[in-house]
Amino acid sequence: MVLASGNSSSHPVSFILLGIPGLESFQFWIAFPFCATYAVAVVGNITLLHVIRIDHTLHEPMYLFLAMLAITDLVLSSSTQPKMLAIFWFHAHEIQYHACLIQVFFIHAFSSMESGVLMAMALDCYVAICFPLRHSSILTPLVLIKLGTIVMLRGLLWVSPFCFMVSRMPFCQHQAIPQSYCEHMAVLKLVCADTSISRGYGLFVAFSVAGFDMIVIGKSYVMILRAVLQLPSGEACLKAFSTCASHICVILALYIPALFSFLTYRFGHDVPRVVHILFANLYLLIPPMLNPIIYGVKTKQIGVRVIQGCCGNIP
Template sequence: MQKTPFCLRVGHVLSYSMSDSNTTDFTNPSTFILLGIPGLEAAHVWLSIPFCTMYVTAILGNFTILFIVKREPSLRAPMYYFLCMLAITDLVLSTSMLPKMLSIFWFNSREIDFSACLTQMYFIRCFSVVESGILVAMAFDRYVAICNPLRHSTTLANPMVAKIGLTVVLRGGMLVMPYTLLTRQWPYCKSNIIPDTHCTHIAVVKLACADTHISSYYGLFVLFCVKGLDMVLIAVSYIQVLRAIFSLPTRDAHLKTFGTCSSHICSILAFYIPGLFSSLTYRFGQNVPLHFHVLIGNVSLLVPPTLNPIIYGVRTKQIRDRLLRLFTHKDI
């Protein structure tokens, strides 16, 4: 059986002894050891500052979005319902990984229970797929609002919005479940060391001493056939939106109508570009240092939860006005 070079490559950066890190043969590990960012252990405290700032921004920003939409009756519309779904997804996604990461950076708390590791992996994967689906739903909302404005209120009535939200969540949960089931069944050998700040699917599977090609193939299926399909659906929606915008009579009408889509477009770019860059770097950047892979992977997951509330807070007039009203206590 071919030994996993991945395990051997990262073993030298762990400060634990061979006996402490449980590196003897085993088939059912009780815990994994998260290294944090291999090679940058001395800088963990300093690296925690930007990551903690991003987490605090994500928590405060997304809770503010939820609070404003709940308090403002004029925001009871499909666009803002989908925005609330996006905010909840971002809260779950960031909370699934940041607390453990910060405990590694601040307290050197590297151990994670095997079941907790699989649970963390499931939530991160699941809500990444959910977020992609919500962005598709928001693109559909923009398509209906601009291309068929008279039918917008009937097409996206509250029951339909609820059904779309439920479908997106179920799709994410069902598609990601095989990751966890497959990962749980593999036998593990030689190492329980994960060179990352959280339990990534690729890193955990590489520790298995079995043929795990099915996991790799399924991961590619989800990447290309789910997120790839979502990107195609978003592109088709915006092609129709742009056609409708350019059919308007004046340049001011073009800009005003397109402005209603600008926040959503920024969220799409913030979600897909870092994620695509991280995936391509991990799969094809064999000569890229390991710590760079880990940093890019973490940043790609944290950028959307951090930026989305800022994007919508700055670029959406209704939310911006409500925020000003909260801080000035004046009617605008």
């Protein structure tokens, strides 16, 4: 493997992404459900963005957060799936060094943004249910802009040091990554130097982002459920429970595979590699597909507009 020299470190020209080690003979067929999932995610999120853009009645906090989530899902899934499909179908295992670092940045930055958007949506739901008369005065346009900016900047600023620290480290001769995309810890394992600082920073980012967001989300839904149980109408209570349950499923679909993958890299040495890599792929595949379905279609206004669009009735 040819190494390129820099000012203070040497890095490879490219890496080799192995895909899913242990399932090489099945990767061609595994790519079909992956491709179908990606197609649903792209079509669903683009449809969601289009409906929110053209319908001015949907320019409210909840739908603006949905638009942010759709953009995040499109970037997150598109940063990995095309290359993954190229590996599975065309054996295009090589990825350039800088392209790999860019992929690391996009995966972790937009995973952080997705977590932040889900937190913001939980807060919006909490305010809408617990303080319905003050919703518009609490979540003003200025507050929405500030919240969205904080979510975006947190993802960019927290994750940028990953790429900077890795780019300053020397790499070993072995350049094969046992993954279908470039993940921070997978790349870090190829470094021939002390990586304790970078590993420690990774733990800090993961627990400061996911930990904080999960605490806020959990507390928000506890307060929401408490308010829902006090509703006088049984039908309204059941409807609210259904909505909360679907939202919680989406949140768990992101956090469970993501945390499993993250912790397995550091502590789960006995976890079979195939299981680990499949979970690592799922958290980049399933949430982008589920989000437009659960958050979009289950939202009455968006569902109606989608049906009207399919029937050619959108003005």
